Amino acid sequence: MAREKFGTLTEQMFYVLLVLQEECYGADIMDKVAFITNDRVKIGAGTLYSLLESFLSVKMIEETRVEGRKRCYKITEIGKTAMQKEANRLEILSGHFAKYWKGGEKL
Amino acid sequence: MRNTKLAYLGDTIYDYEGIQRKLEREALKGWKLLKKQGKSTMKFERINPSPLKYAVTYFHEASEFNSEPTENQAVFIEMCEASGWEYVCSAGQMLIFCSDKENPTPIETGEQQKLNSIHKSMKAGYLPSYYLLVAMSLMFIGMKVYDMLHRPIYFYSELTNIMSLVVFTLLLFWEIYYIARYFVWKNKSQKSIDVGGGCVPTGGKAIQKVFYTFMAIVIVFYACSTFLRSSQTIFLSIALFVVMFGISFLILRLVKKSRLPKIASIAVYAVTSFVLIMALTFGGIMLYLQSDFNNQGEQRYLDTLPLTLENFTQIPNVEYSYKADIDKTSLLEYGKYRQYPPYGDYDSPKIDYEIFTSEHDFVRHAVLSDLLSSYDNEKDVEFEYRSIWTEIEIQGADIAYQVYRNNQPRLDKYIICKNDSIISIFFVDDFSESEIENAINILLEEI
Numbered sequence: 001m002a003r004e005k006f007g008t009l010t011e012q013m014f015y016v017l018l019v020l021q022e023e024c025y026g027a028d029i030m031d032k033v034a035f036i037t038n039d040r041v042k043i044g045a046g047t048l049y050s051l052l053e054s055f056l057s058v059k060m061i062e063e064t065r066v067e068g069r070k071r072c073y074k075i076t077e078i079g080k081t082a083m084q085k086e087a088n089r090l091e092i093l094s095g096h097f098a099k100y101w102k103g104g105e106k107l
Numbered sequence: 108m109r110n111t112k113l114a115y116l117g118d119t120i121y122d123y124e125g126i127q128r129k130l131e132r133e134a135l136k137g138w139k140l141l142k143k144q145g146k147s148t149m150k151f152e153r154i155n156p157s158p159l160k161y162a163v164t165y166f167h168e169a170s171e172f173n174s175e176p177t178e179n180q181a182v183f184i185e186m187c188e189a190s191g192w193e194y195v196c197s198a199g200q201m202l203i204f205c206s207d208k209e210n211p212t213p214i215e216t217g218e219q220q221k222l223n224s225i226h227k228s229m230k231a232g233y234l235p236s237y238y239l240l241v242a243m244s245l246m247f248i249g250m251k252v253y254d255m256l257h258r259p260i261y262f263y264s265e266l267t268n269i270m271s272l273v274v275f276t277l278l279l280f281w282e283i284y285y286i287a288r289y290f291v292w293k294n295k296s297q298k299s300i301d302v303g304g305g306c307v308p309t310g311g312k313a314i315q316k317v318f319y320t321f322m323a324i325v326i327v328f329y330a331c332s333t334f335l336r337s338s339q340t341i342f343l344s345i346a347l348f349v350v351m352f353g354i355s356f357l358i359l360r361l362v363k364k365s366r367l368p369k370i371a372s373i374a375v376y377a378v379t380s381f382v383l384i385m386a387l388t389f390g391g392i393m394l395y396l397q398s399d400f401n402n403q404g405e406q407r408y409l410d411t412l413p414l415t416l417e418n419f420t421q422i423p424n425v426e427y428s429y430k431a432d433i434d435k436t437s438l439l440e441y442g443k444y445r446q447y448p449p450y451g452d453y454d455s456p457k458i459d460y461e462i463f464t465s466e467h468d469f470v471r472h473a474v475l476s477d478l479l480s481s482y483d484n485e486k487d488v489e490f491e492y493r494s495i496w497t498e499i500e501i502q503g504a505d506i507a508y509q510v511y512r513n514n515q516p517r518l519d520k521y522i523i524c525k526n527d528s529i530i531s532i533f534f535v536d537d538f539s540e541s542e543i544e545n546a547i548n549i550l551l552e553e554i
Contacts, residue, residue, distance in 0.1 A: 010217065010219075012216065012217050026182075026185075026186040026189065027186065027189035027190065030189075030190055030212070034212075042212045042216060043212075043216055043217075044190065044212055044213045044214045044215050044216035044217075045183070045186040045187040045189065045190040045192070045212075045214050046162075046164045046183070046187065046214040046215045046216075046220070046221070046224065047214075047215050047216045047217035047220045047221070048186065049182075049183050049186055050217070050220035050223060050224055051217070051220060069178075069181055069182050069185045070185075071182060
């Protein structure tokens, strides 16, 4: 189920999981994603809430701490596996692009 | 100069872009959204015109029945506030935020997540309400169609029946159109997202305007015809409707203040609304019937009747009441005529008859069938004891019937058709044959 739902990750999913290598709460995640992407990728609070809910439901992340209404999350082993698969997929895509795109090897 | 105003945000709840645009236009005109007021309106306060940004988003756990936001909803609101948005208010599952920043990060940046949260919210609140409305409309239409088929006299002679059927049929079409439009929008949006696009515009605004205009015309026509009739029953119905709406709103407010869990709130709201509304409806009906019954005993009527007892027989010197009740629609005129002695006088003769007039064959046919079916419940009774409407000859009538039993006239009960009219008359008291013939001739000349 988890693999089907997150067979490929969108850019926003990818960055959320990326920053969750370290324990973060909602606002942290939004700030860190904006920081590491130089504001190219911005995640809205509503979208982030939905993503966190979905990741939790398939155990790709876990809730680590609750401070008042701040909830902290961290990636799990399932999440790390999904990230690794996505990184491999992107690497393959990038490799094919370099090899075959304009002026590269003939198909 | 007023500092607050009320406005309606429309009924296309999932049209987040349209609602955002409307709120932003209001801000430019100097009105900032303050809170939800009443069942479906929003209250605005006057501000200096400014380019405020609004975000309309959806949270499936939000509900009209929650006394305060759920824990998850509060977390969601706090996350949105942390990203620079100010929470303004909620309406059902719809949450509205505002920002005075020039380019705030939108609350929804993922199209799939946005569509999912809209659909979750639609499933949690709006769609079930529309399904309930469809069921209610179908029930009312069913009741009115039943009346049309089984109680045609009542149906065709009361304008409220015909108008109710028209209004509920229109509402049913609208509700089905609303539900279908939502699913078409959702499917189109999903297809667009699947190929890298976003949610598509909602559309259908022109049809919405046409429908509202049409409904407004129907309601104005309905109201005008109601006021022109000045019937006590209709005024009572309108008063009941207003009181019921008020009660329903008050119960909702009380339930919200009671801080009960959502399910308990819904149950309390449904049960108390049902009990109070039923009590009020039946109380109102009983009050009306009681006053009508009391009036009948005391009040003397002197209406003009097409046929009176003195037209065809000798009457004692008592203060008779002459009562004519006429229900009229464009399809059927239904006159109920009674001449009766004072309350408690059981010896003096009385007369009671009805005249139905319609230009429409199908209405006359339905009325006649209804009148002729008055002894259908005796179908299983043996022939010699069974009352049967039997066709008879009456001079001047197109067709006439009298109640027979065992091939013999049993009662002086007649149905007489002539041109566009049908007369139904029952001579309960002992009148001679010539008196009855005379009375029928007078009526036939009148119609």
